[in-house]
Amino acid sequence: MSTPTPAPDWDPRDPAVLQDPLRAYDTLRGRCPVAYSDYLRWSLFRHDDVLRVVLDAEGFGNAVSAHVSIPNGMDPPEHTPWRALIEPYFAPERLAAFAPAAHAVARELAQGLPHGELEFMDGFAHECAVRLLCAFMEWPHAVREPLRQWTRRNQQATLSGDREAMAAVAFEFDGQIRAQLDACRRQPGRDDATSRLLRETIDGRPLRDEEIVSILRNWTVGELSTLAASIGILAWYLATHPAVQEELRAHAELLRPAIDEILRIHPPLLANRRVARHTVRLGERTVAAGERITLMWASANRDEAVFGDPDAFRVDRDPALNLLYGAGLHVCPGAELSRLQLRIVLQELLAATDLIAPVAGRAPVPAHYPASGFSLLPLSLRRPAALDVRQAM
Numbered sequence: 001m002s003t004p005t006p007a008p009d010w011d012p013r014d015p016a017v018l019q020d021p022l023r024a025y026d027t028l029r030g031r032c033p034v035a036y037s038d039y040l041r042w043s044l045f046r047h048d049d050v051l052r053v054v055l056d057a058e059g060f061g062n063a064v065s066a067h068v069s070i071p072n073g074m075d076p077p078e079h080t081p082w083r084a085l086i087e088p089y090f091a092p093e094r095l096a097a098f099a100p101a102a103h104a105v106a107r108e109l110a111q112g113l114p115h116g117e118l119e120f121m122d123g124f125a126h127e128c129a130v131r132l133l134c135a136f137m138e139w140p141h142a143v144r145e146p147l148r149q150w151t152r153r154n155q156q157a158t159l160s161g162d163r164e165a166m167a168a169v170a171f172e173f174d175g176q177i178r179a180q181l182d183a184c185r186r187q188p189g190r191d192d193a194t195s196r197l198l199r200e201t202i203d204g205r206p207l208r209d210e211e212i213v214s215i216l217r218n219w220t221v222g223e224l225s226t227l228a229a230s231i232g233i234l235a236w237y238l239a240t241h242p243a244v245q246e247e248l249r250a251h252a253e254l255l256r257p258a259i260d261e262i263l264r265i266h267p268p269l270l271a272n273r274r275v276a277r278h279t280v281r282l283g284e285r286t287v288a289a290g291e292r293i294t295l296m297w298a299s300a301n302r303d304e305a306v307f308g309d310p311d312a313f314r315v316d317r318d319p320a321l322n323l324l325y326g327a328g329l330h331v332c333p334g335a336e337l338s339r340l341q342l343r344i345v346l347q348e349l350l351a352a353t354d355l356i357a358p359v360a361g362r363a364p365v366p367a368h369y370p371a372s373g374f375s376l377l378p379l380s381l382r383r384p385a386a387l388d389v390r391q392a393m
């Protein structure tokens with residue numbers, strides 16, 4: 001007997017939810033922590049429910065889509081060798097080797113910022129994310145604009161739920177990446193990440209092009225959407241919390257925990273999916289086998305039961321409780337790369353300014369699901385006089 005479809009408890013695409021997702025999720029966490037919607041099916045808003053699901057890979061699977069998605073759409077045992085294959089790309093020595101290039105990208109952009117007002121997302125955050133990705137991957141400048149366009153269309157297609165549009169956008173991305181594979185094949189001596197992927201083997205055979213494209217699509221989404229959102233969120237937080245801004249200007253060693261904490265308060269990634277393998281009780285609700293579950297990171301990380309006041313900024317929290325980069329088998333392999341890049345971006349941004357402030361009368365415009373952060377972020381920057389003199393020379 002099939003389980004009847006529950007009546008919706010909420011609508012993730014309701015304009016009020018899209019306008020202020022964090023407040024809407026905060027309310028649902030108290031009112032209906034395991035909530036059904038036609039769009040996302042079962043959404044989990046509480047920290048302990050999300051953690052229970054991500055730590056139980058037997059009970060909850062990741063293979064939610066018919067499309068290959070390496071490694072996040074896979075379950076063990078298939079997931080295990082792919083995960084082992086990609087982890088070395090984010091090893092500490094690789095990240096240390098990349099740090100000077102990341103500083104160069106962030107410094108050039110930060111020092112080119114105007115004195116006065118700017119729209120920070122287009123004027124800095126998106127550009128910074130795309131350039132950092134291209135620097136990490138050693139991809140040519142020519143792919144920056146197509147990647148920027150692709151990220152925008154990918155988010156629009158995901159929000160609309162239009163499967164054809166999503167497939168078309170994926171196809172477009174594949175074309176860009178295949179061109180990079182061809183370029184690497186023409187220069188067999190190269191040692192960049194794409195060339196190394198071309199030399200990898202799995203089960204004793206080389207990777208197929210569509211597998212490399214899938215791996216790189218995962219990295220690109222992490223880098224372009226989530227990193228750009230994070231940069232915007234961090235800049236807005238500093239602009240609206242001048243005491244934190246001052247403290248971080250004086251104490252660079254606090255940047256790492258402060259960044260993780262600000263992104264706990266205002267998460268750059270709203271959600272990920274799972275599928276229930278068996279009929280299961282979650283909270284007070286029964287979720288049928290085969291049902292789709294949405295892990296609401298953006299709510300779990302603000303759960304009062306774990307963090308007290310979700311908006312209280314504290315750099316001494318237990319890092320293990322912060323689900324910014326997930327937990328369990330699928331925990332983000334790019335977490336240390338992200339942390340490094342965000343620290344470098346903030347260092348360079350703080351060095352290139354002596355004040356980041358909101359613009360009176362011009363509030364930011366929130367980004368819409370599945371994106372987080374802001375689509376428009378007006379900020380006012382005060383540049384140190386010494387920097388302007390250096391630039392004028």
Ligand code: HEM
Nearest residue numbers: 071072218219222223226269272324325326330332334338
């Ligand atoms: C602020 C930036 C980022 C955040 C907040 C973030 C967050 C996350 C989270 C929460 C997961 C777990 C997903 C799940 O359990 O279903 C995840 C997985 C993943 N992330 Fe990130 N990520 C970020 C940046 C990156 C970057 C820069 C890369 C690579 C260049 C990356 C690559 C991946 C991959 C490949 C997975 C799937 C891992 C697996 O399934 O084993 N992420 N990320």
